Amino acid sequence: MSHRCLSTTQATTTPPATTTTTGNVTEPCADGGCTINTKFGSPEVNPYVIRGIFVVWWDPKFEHTSDAELLAEKLNFIRVDCLTNLGMADPPNPGRGNYYNVYIHHGKDDDYPSGWAQGQGTDRFGNPFLTFPHGLVPNGPSIYHEGYHVFQYEQNSPGFEYRGDSQWYTESSAQWYMSTFDTNQDIMTFVEAGAIVANPQLALWHSFSNEAPEDPNSADGREGWMYGVRQYGMHTLLYFLTEVCKIDREYITSGFYANTELTPQEYLFENVGHDRFRGCFADWTAQNTAKMAYLTREQYERGLLEITLAGTWDLYRPYVWESVDQGSEDQWIEPPQELRPRGWAYNAVRVNNTMAATYTFQLEGSAEGSQGGEAYFAGRIVVQSNNAEAKYFDLDMTDALTGEGTVAVAASDYEVALVVASVPNNFGSYQNYQYKVKVTRS
Numbered sequence: 001m002s003h004r005c006l007s008t009t010q011a012t013t014t015p016p017a018t019t020t021t022t023g024n025v026t027e028p029c030a031d032g033g034c035t036i037n038t039k040f041g042s043p044e045v046n047p048y049v050i051r052g053i054f055v056v057w058w059d060p061k062f063e064h065t066s067d068a069e070l071l072a073e074k075l076n077f078i079r080v081d082c083l084t085n086l087g088m089a090d091p092p093n094p095g096r097g098n099y100y101n102v103y104i105h106h107g108k109d110d111d112y113p114s115g116w117a118q119g120q121g122t123d124r125f126g127n128p129f130l131t132f133p134h135g136l137v138p139n140g141p142s143i144y145h146e147g148y149h150v151f152q153y154e155q156n157s158p159g160f161e162y163r164g165d166s167q168w169y170t171e172s173s174a175q176w177y178m179s180t181f182d183t184n185q186d187i188m189t190f191v192e193a194g195a196i197v198a199n200p201q202l203a204l205w206h207s208f209s210n211e212a213p214e215d216p217n218s219a220d221g222r223e224g225w226m227y228g229v230r231q232y233g234m235h236t237l238l239y240f241l242t243e244v245c246k247i248d249r250e251y252i253t254s255g256f257y258a259n260t261e262l263t264p265q266e267y268l269f270e271n272v273g274h275d276r277f278r279g280c281f282a283d284w285t286a287q288n289t290a291k292m293a294y295l296t297r298e299q300y301e302r303g304l305l306e307i308t309l310a311g312t313w314d315l316y317r318p319y320v321w322e323s324v325d326q327g328s329e330d331q332w333i334e335p336p337q338e339l340r341p342r343g344w345a346y347n348a349v350r351v352n353n354t355m356a357a358t359y360t361f362q363l364e365g366s367a368e369g370s371q372g373g374e375a376y377f378a379g380r381i382v383v384q385s386n387n388a389e390a391k392y393f394d395l396d397m398t399d400a401l402t403g404e405g406t407v408a409v410a411a412s413d414y415e416v417a418l419v420v421a422s423v424p425n426n427f428g429s430y431q432n433y434q435y436k437v438k439v440t441r442s
Contacts, residue, residue, distance in 0.1 A: 028094040029094050033094075046111070047065070055101055087253055100150065101130070103132070141189060152174070160263070169265075175233075185296045193304075194303040194305070194311070195225070197292065197303075198226060198316040203430060210428075223311075226307070241268075290384055319348050322352065323351050324351070330438070337432075341420065341433055350415055350416065350417035350418075352414065359407055360440040361381060377403070378395070380421070381419075385412050
């Protein structure tokens with residue numbers, strides 16, 4: 001059994017300075033190559049700033065010149081990054097000879113639609129545009145989220161469409177992009193994280209339209225939030241992949257323009273590599289079980305607080321079995337049917353420990369999932385201590401279904417857990433994968 005010491009360092013991607021560099025990116029709007037074309041307001045009435053392919057507008061009752069300049073510089077920085085480093089493409093606007101419109105708005109207090117919030121829309125000319133509430137510019141972290149969406153707009157991969165088992169990825173990858181620029185470790189960057197650890201049995205690709213019949217959906221209030229916010233909170237995995245496992249950032253994004261039928265999860269599996277992706281996913285589940293060790297403590301606690309504010313603790317199920325200073329007494333433990341891990345999901349069993357002991361964990365998985373899919377499992381043992389960082393150990397797997405591991409703990413180690421990760425060669429549906437474990441204390 002191998003011992004893993006995984007890095008928990010924060011993102012180091014350099015945020016833009018006050019001057020945007022353009023690298024080798026083509027500038028289609030340079031030297032008046034684009035024209036102003038807006039459905040909202042007019043250049044005769046509304047002040048604006050032009051930088052690169054972007055024109056940023058606001059209502060003349062307000063003063064946003066410096067805000068607009070900084071916002072436009074950040075959006076152009078995002079453009080260079082997405083086009084140069086991430087395999088993405090421009091929106092259609094400059095190709096049509098139009099600037100991309102960005103509006104800073106004040107709700108009912110300006111001459112723009114009062115229902116605007118924050119996000120990307122499409123105007124009557126067929127051109128996408130962005131809207132930002134004035135309080136979020138020029139420094140709100142969501143600028144990176146929305147700016148990233150601009151360069152998803154022309155994606156050509158059927159497998160990455162916003163539907164079914166691929167729907168999760170549009171938002172989670174935008175959340176990931178935002179999180180990699182979180183150099184100040186903002187406590188709101190992973191605000192959905194509590195929903196991930198609360199129901200780890202849900203499939204990686206669980207979103208708004210592919211849930212199991214018995215699952216709460218987005219219309220079910222607080223219960224719906226616990227399941228429905230997952231496609232935003234899965235940026236925790238993507239962040240872990242690039243910032244801890246150190247996979248290339250382009251793997252997260254290039255699939256949008258690969259003209260592929262593969263879903264995002266399949267694309268990652270094939271391009272990162274089967275063994276590496278499985279290993280990184282299992283490592284992520286282990287650190288999730290150690291209170292999301294790759295986040296700051298403030299970010300983790302803020303994620304749990306969001307369960308109180310938006311969700312419900314009635315659906316907080318991070319463990320499928322628990323004990324205090326004892327094993328399962330020669331009994332095999334099986335998770336309740338409703339908590340069996342689905343595809344690319346996990347369960348955890350834990351012992352709350354108060355004394356020195358040795359624990360052996362045995363795993364035996366069923367060969368097929370509930371819909372006939374071939375099962376595949378990976379395991380991690382997690383030891384949390386009062387005196388040191390968490391330790392992680394790989395379960396020794398003799399094949400895709402069977403594994404065993406033993407670990408000695410001290411009295412200062414307050415928790416030892418087995419994490420069972422379901423990592424099959426199946427990348428859709430809500431089928432679950434049955435297994436059993438035995439915990440032996442000596």
